Amino acid sequence: MITKMIWPDAGKLSEAAAHFFVLHAQKAIEKNGRFVVALSGGSTPKTFLEILATPAFSKNVDWKKVFFFWSDERFVPLTDKESNYKMAWDSLLSKVPVPKKNIFATPVKGAAKDCAKQYETSLKAFFGGKTPAFDWLMLGMGDDGHTASLFPGTDILQENKRLVKEVWVESKQTWRISFTYPLINKAKQVVLLVAGSNKAPVLKTVFAKKAKAVYPVQGVNPKTSPLWLVDEAAVNF
Ligand SMILES: O=C1O[C@H](COP(=O)(O)O)[C@@H](O)[C@H](O)[C@H]1O
Numbered sequence: 001m002i003t004k005m006i007w008p009d010a011g012k013l014s015e016a017a018a019h020f021f022v023l024h025a026q027k028a029i030e031k032n033g034r035f036v037v038a039l040s041g042g043s044t045p046k047t048f049l050e051i052l053a054t055p056a057f058s059k060n061v062d063w064k065k066v067f068f069f070w071s072d073e074r075f076v077p078l079t080d081k082e083s084n085y086k087m088a089w090d091s092l093l094s095k096v097p098v099p100k101k102n103i104f105a106t107p108v109k110g111a112a113k114d115c116a117k118q119y120e121t122s123l124k125a126f127f128g129g130k131t132p133a134f135d136w137l138m139l140g141m142g143d144d145g146h147t148a149s150l151f152p153g154t155d156i157l158q159e160n161k162r163l164v165k166e167v168w169v170e171s172k173q174t175w176r177i178s179f180t181y182p183l184i185n186k187a188k189q190v191v192l193l194v195a196g197s198n199k200a201p202v203l204k205t206v207f208a209k210k211a212k213a214v215y216p217v218q219g220v221n222p223k224t225s226p227l228w229l230v231d232e233a234a235v236n237f
Pocket residue numbers: 040041042043044045072073074084139140141142143146147148149193194195
């Protein structure tokens with residue numbers, strides 16, 4: 001099943017995402033004492049994170065109880081302008097009282113393979129032997145249908161054991177580190193933010209009544225149906 005909400009533009013979509021974040025944070029903290037989040041990168045989540053950092057939203061979150069991971073990371077230093085961590089740090093994490101120990105940046109030093117293993121190990125340790133299930137797992141979607149760094153034609157799409165894996169992305173000539181389907185599909189709530197007319201051709205296929213599985217994003221299939229927050233341009237087929 002597809003649960004989608006269409007917003008007039010990327011700004012309104014980002015504001016809606018911030019409302020949902022606060023709501024889910026409060027509920028998770030009340031129930032479990034913590035809110036465990038995986039952020040995505042790219043450009044779409046930036047406005048959402050900036051809105052969340054404003055006092056109107058941030059005062060409603062108990063940041064000491066929020067924990068951050070990344071559903072994918074570019075294999076660049078964390079200070080690089082391409083880094084998903086840097087984007088989140090600059091937009092939100094540097095502006096709210098979240099303790100540094102709650103921020104689990106993807107390792108990016110050394111070989112990509114070792115970094116992916118390290119991240120998987122720290123994630124498993126964080127969840128203390130239980131199945132790692134994020135309270136809020138945020139994803140985006142590229143105009144080629146990739147989500148996290150699950151790009152079309154990459155071997156990570158077949159991965160059915162590992163939770164985090166390195167992936168060589170031929171189209172970008174770069175390594176990435178990404179959550180795999182087994183981890184993504186265990187999330188309690190997946191939230192996809194998709195904006196822009198360049199995404200419309202892919203969304204036409206994804207939202208079709210009898211959708212054929214063509215794009216990596218269609219492998220996102222957790223028990224609770226994902227929440228798609230899209231703007232009008234992205235569904236103007
Ligand atoms: O490369 C990436 O792209 C996707 C989509 O980004 P967007 O800016 O087009 O929304 C993103 O979800 C992913 O985390 C990122 O690494």
